[in-house]
Amino acid sequence: MAEFWSLYVWPGAIIVAKIFAILVPLLVAVAYLTLAERKVIAAMQLRKGPNVVGWFGLLQPLADGLKLFVKETVIPSGANKVVFMLAPMVTFVLALVAWAVIPFDEGVVLADINVGILYLFAISSMGVYGVIMAGWASNSKYAFLGALRSAAQMVSYEISMGFVIVTVLLCVGSLNLTKVVMAQQTVWFAVPLLPMFVIFFVSTLAETNRAPFDLPEAESELVAGFNVEYSSMPFALFFLGEYANMILMSALTTILFLGGWLAPFGVAPFTWVPGPIWFAAKISFVLFLFLWVRATFPRYRYDQLMRLGWKVFLPLSLLWVVVTSIALVTFGWLPQ
């Protein structure tokens, strides 16, 4: 019996505690990202943003959450009930489980698996199911159109994202996320692979259905797209999932291109700040770019979106994979 406790119960309890240590700050970050978005966009449009609930509107996310929580959950009579309720759960769970492999500092990671980057890529490629299931199960034409757009869009941009990841992996020589960060000790990959960094960032915008690629929920033409039939907590799950995905994609961008938890230049005043704080600061910077883009650019037309993905990003990233491999082999920079 003592063996049972030491073998299963305690390790299990430690893992659960670690999971909470990741998820609770993440959910708080998601809540305050919604506030940050409104504040940043308001500042860019010379408005004040939410400033009534709490000091500087700091309690606004809680008020929003409470409002969604006490609303009535409406299930349309023509909906496929099981799939309809499954879709928001899928979206939310997928946005959370991806955090299992994100390293916050050297060795500070829940699951340090060999193929961490493949795991992240697999999870992000499944994000489309929440949207498709929601659009189909709602039995509504707006939701359905949004889901179809989303499916095509996410599959298209995943391919160029895959090639960008391949380029980075060529320079690292490992699929482990900790090794990806450690390979950037001399220089962050954003410098030598700048075009790939740009392509990756734009692809993450498309992958998370954010402006200017927010066609699946284009409110001016599709009402609210795939989540038009959702209310209350199912809607909140979609909302939280989308923002958690944004933070996840920012974390991935940081790990692949901005040196993860590493301090810039690796010299004295910068290295005094602990790694997780650098990591959070870089994620916040990328998130700010997300918000900045949303406040700046109008929505893409659907055919322009497809053209950008297939005719611009795909050939460019494919070419860059070849160029990088040639450079690595010719100059003998291949990682061992």
Added chain:
Amino acid sequence: MILSAIAFYGFSSVAIAAGVMVISARNPVHSVLFLILAFFNAAGLFILMGAEFIAFILVIVYVGAVAVLFMFVVMMLDINLVEMRQGFLQYLPIGGLIGTVLLIELIFVVTSWAVAPESGGLLAAKAPALAEVHNTEALGRLLYTKYIYLFQGAGMILLLAMVGAIVLTLRARPGVRRQRIGDQVELRREDVIEVKNVPTGTGI
């Protein structure tokens, strides 16, 4: 360890159940969703065997891309379940006959399965020890050295299939006005706008 045994039986029983549901579900969208569940459990089984690379590639390729396209097509089908059930008895004999023939063939193939004795030695000699390298690296070393021609050949076949599908379905429709991005970018102000200083009361 007991945990991996529990996981194995969990994954395999769910995979089989999902497989049965794929063919027995009335709604084709549900079938695709069960297919995805089956893929997932297959990936779980691969992870239990220590083949994490294949497991994640399975999820990325089949769940993330192939099944999405399935779903895309199936969702857009306009299916009337009552109509589909009509004529079930009419098609039963021929369908049952084909099924029986296939089953008998499968039984013949499986019972007469034999591995050539020299092939096993051939494979075992080349694979690097798993203790030295991760299975991603081991796969890469084999795939890009020993099996490079087969690998490239498979890639070529896939490329050909893709080109073929595009050639078969591409129709050039006359009279379609398209946006030409290059023309728009090349357009200069002088080409489209002419500013004239018009004296008052005379016109152009």
